[in-house]
Amino acid sequence: KSLAKEEISYARNKCRELFGSDVKFRGPKNILDHYHEHVIRRK
Secondary structure: OOOOHHHHHHHHHHHHHHHOOOOOOOOOHHHHHHHHHHHHHHO
């Protein structure tokens, strides 16, 4: 499944809030995937 650009931006901003830095998508992908699942479920 592909992520919309605004969803990626939102997730990246949230990761910045949560982890204190901009998480690179080539980095801890499992964290981003896990977080994105939460974003989807809460919408």
